[in-house]
Amino acid sequence: MRSSVVKVFATVLVLAAAVMPGTADAAARPAGSEPVYDFGSAIRETVWVDTGRDGDGDGRSDRVAADLVRPREAAEQGIRVPVIMDASPYYSCCGRGGEKERKTYDGSGRPVGFPLHYDNYFVPRGYAVVLVDLAGTNRSRGCVDVGGQSDIGSAKAVVDWLNGRATGYSAATGGSAVTAGWTTGNVGMIGKSYDGTIANGVAATGVAGLKTIVPIAAISSWYDYYRSDGAVAGGGSPAGLAQTVAAGNQGQNCSAANRKLSQGFPANGDYSAAWAERDYVAAAKNVKASVFATHGINDLNVKSINFGQWWSALASTGVDRKLWLSQTGHVDPFDFRRAEWVRALHQWFDHYLLGIDNGVERTPRVSVERQPDVWVDQTAWPAAGSRNVVLRPVAGGTAGLGTLTSGRAVAGKATFTDNPRQSETTWAAQPTQPSASRVLYTTGVLAQDLHLSGTGTVTATVTPSTATARISAVLVDYGQSTIRNYGGPGEGIRTGTAEDCWGASTTGDDACYRIATADTVNVGLHIFSRGWADLANHQSLSRETQLVPGRPYTITFRLASTDKVVPKGHQLALIIGGTDAGFVSPPAQAPRLTVDLANTYVTLPIDGPAPVAGAAQPLPATPSQVVPDLSASLERG
Template sequence: MRFGAAGVLATVVAVTAALLAPGGAGAAPRPRGTEPVYDFAGAIRETVWVDTGRDGDGDGRTDRVAADIVRPKETEAKGVKIPVIMDASPYYSCCGRGNESERKTYDANGRPVGFPLYYDNYFVPRGYAVVLVDLAGTNRAQGCADVGGVSDVQSAKAVVDWLNGRAAGYRAKTGGSAVPANWSTGNVGMIGKSYDGTIANGVAATGVGGLRTIVPIAAISSWYDYYRSDGATFGFDPVGLARTVEQRNSGQDCSAQNRKLTQGPPANGDYGPFWADRDYVAKAKNVRASVLLSHGVNDLNVKTIHFGQWWDALAKNGVERKIWLSQTGHVDPFDYRRADWVDLLHRWFDHYLMGLDNGVERGPMASVERRPDQWADQSAWPAAAASPTVLRGRPGTEPGLGSLTTGASSGTAAFTDDPSRGENDWAADPGTASGSRLLYSTGELANDLQVSGTGSITVTATPSTSSARLSAMLVDYGPATIRNFAGRGEGITTGTERTCWGANAPGDSACYKVTTADTANVDYTIISRGWADLANYRSLTKEEPLVPGRAYTMTFRLASTDHVVPRGHTLALIIGGTDGGVVSPPARTPELTVDLAKTTVTVPLAGTPPEFRGSGVPAGRGPLAHVDAVPQARLDRP
């Protein structure tokens, strides 16, 4: 990648620091990475109030957001410039960051003291500045939250602009003298989990100059897909999240903005202008930053379609990228693969922000957790050998049961929607017919079969009422030990001992509790899910009332994943109606008759599924061990 003169200077400073570190004399001219040679305890801690250029709270003045900064004191010397690691978040006062819910702290004069997470402790001694930004309307920032919209994104982008000399920053929340970022090279890397990583995606999608890389962790790529799914609704809306993050910012009147969040999104699952404003996938062509992405394949909060569609859009744009996929739910890699993650992050920032040629971009593109704490590297994601494979459900001797095959199918199968039942009800006892779902299986596999990528399903169904929901799942039937992603820690257990990652300073510790894998023994694993409203069969922008007795065809997505179905297991497709506790049910629950000849599932497979001859139904073994879905009440805050 290219660097301007300031970036070259930062690289020279970083390399010099590495060579002058203890043991550095005579070292190779291309060091592995920057070394902790700067004094963290004496670092400069300050707040700069950056003007966003927007008046989100309607008080007649443009809003300023607080950028809390920690940087080496050596940057006060003339000509010394360093890059920036930035985490823009709405959670610094309401909810906290990280596994231990750290919040920002300040001294009696309002000077920042405690910086959540380890980024400052680890990277500031290595010649970086760390900037933690309060998004508009949160913590000490002016304005109002708009849940992924223009104000949220602009409040973070403005800080990137300020670091590059294109926006104004001040010493005070109102008034105050102007402050230039004359210590910054302009090279910025944004990082963060959940909402924070989502904002990194959003800022990257603006194409802002100076943003060299982003590290989105369990991040949203389109807010429509957080609150809706192909016409189906998840039962909660953006205004609740806005009120949560604004709750500790006294004196702000955000009632007008909150009304927009209430009235903007359609009550149904239609996609419209409100969601388009918050769709970063549609703007991915603007991304110029490299991307280091991490997500849990069992994340039922920020569902996995988010990383899959974002990754595919970045690929079309030729963005340099790397991905980690864990078996966890909504968890930061610092809490399931700590040492390896910090090492990768260090090399990633050194390369993309300092310009060091350390080869990090030439390593494996993907790293996937196959079993708890057992990882496999891949040259590509989706896996290079994976290709879209069309499968069909073929009826067996029992109604609603049969084989999943690459061959043709015929006939129909029917089920009655039952909103009191959900995915684990449908998956249990796969050898027994059920009136609330259809189940088709490959039978026992002779060889491993890898599902890698984003699938889809096309269903042709005839409803008995004027509205209907559809759900579909891919299930791996067979015994396995997995991370307990539905447990309290979503796949991790937090201990009491601590490890330290960087330097300490009064009020700002680098030490965090050690975590271990929380595991569960199961008889089946749901590896991909999808939901839809059949009334959106023609378009996501406008639902249409269904005519009872008429057949409709709809294609909807299945969640992105990377999972190996082992030899001896079976891969099954389940089709149901309302997934109870996940999507909102229709006004009247229908019977749905599925045309099997016109219903297909497209699965990205590496390996050859059998042309099965037989029922294809896993043997009934009574109640099966499984992991319950995460309660919906836990899924309304990314």
């Protein structure tokens, strides 16, 4: 162990009075790092790290700007400190956090304002905080490539510099070499949305020195942000996002890089080499860092499939993992569970970056928000008792309506016509009425709670009337309940005017933030999982085939990862439709689709017995529901 690390532990031991109860060595075990360093006198500087790439084609290796703040007293005493790092493209274009904070600088270009509370809270506790401008953004050179080698490489280069494997400079061009002898080299990456995505991507390189990541509402595969099992997600493109985040850069010429982005992704939903480059799930085997992930089950921006497949892929790596699942949309836990989040982060970083034995790795692995502000712990996700259960649609007395049962397959047909102007909210609104644009099957009233925990799939055998076709499926909880208003402007939170403070403040770097509370709504239905596919990709995700009208095709596609209890007395429904407006783009011609019910089923991850229907009870004719704001996008991450 380095002598500098021993000094950190000694400082903590002297200043941390509280200890963990109930252990034989409690008197010798520090509870956690304490705010012993003066934030006002902290060292603030920018180092430009050489990435070894020339993305903007100017003949010089790109340098990325790493703005950092670290305790001055630690440097003067020769105490090396670990690093909390947030690499982002948003520090000038869009801002970070609920208050859209941007980096600020003094007249000499010295960093003053660091967005978010990480520096205010952790620097006094013996950490450095490093905020990295991704290549091609803010004060960094190079070009954005939306999750590709430039983005990931620019953040990885800073981890390498912190561990003595890359060169840093005192200026964007020229300048003198700068080393990072003040750090232990232990790095924890954190960030929401695009930032957390970069943390996932850097971890997937297996870079030495990255000890932990905290991805918040993060992408694990960019294909699953812009596409879905062959279907093209509605709105946005990698090239458009690159232009948005590069708006505040230093004016470098990225026309060639932008052309590559525009041309590198198929216009259809085929999985290509460009998507594979941005698929961190496929590289999860390389991850060595521990992972503390958090995601909103109702996130309609970065869909929950992104946490589900990433978490599951990490299971085989053996790394320590922790997961929070909220009822919110695309929201940071600092805004829905603030005190608990800061405390959890503090313990997590203390353990994985300072090496303090505080027992955090032995706390419950998974926490799930069951009702607004009501959390339960689980030992695993999917839940330990979760298993795949097949439920089959069976035709009823009314065309397009029927039951969803765990019994045997029953012959039957159901037909609907794709209406690209309708969405899942329209499909679900009148469950007792037949519809020309969807079919609906329900379990009937549940005799006991039904816990779904994991990632489900739909297998559908469908005959289209045209050569192109989309197919969508949604799971609906019918019954009165109070949930977070994830479709509202705050995606499940309401931000007030009162503030609370998390750490020390200085002029230009405030530690105080507006307090958010749960924004709730009473509903009669909750669409809690959905999935979309292009029938042309029934054989291969990498290559679509033209459909022959009148011929049946079988396709299996994924539903959004979830952890949801459908309560006793409610009903679970499966709805199958065509184009889910706002979520996926429509086909060239709207087809008439005939579903072969005997060869169509949904496979659900159920913790407990299969659903058992109670006494017959009609659904409400038009139950109230959340109407999601489909303008949500990563650009406002």
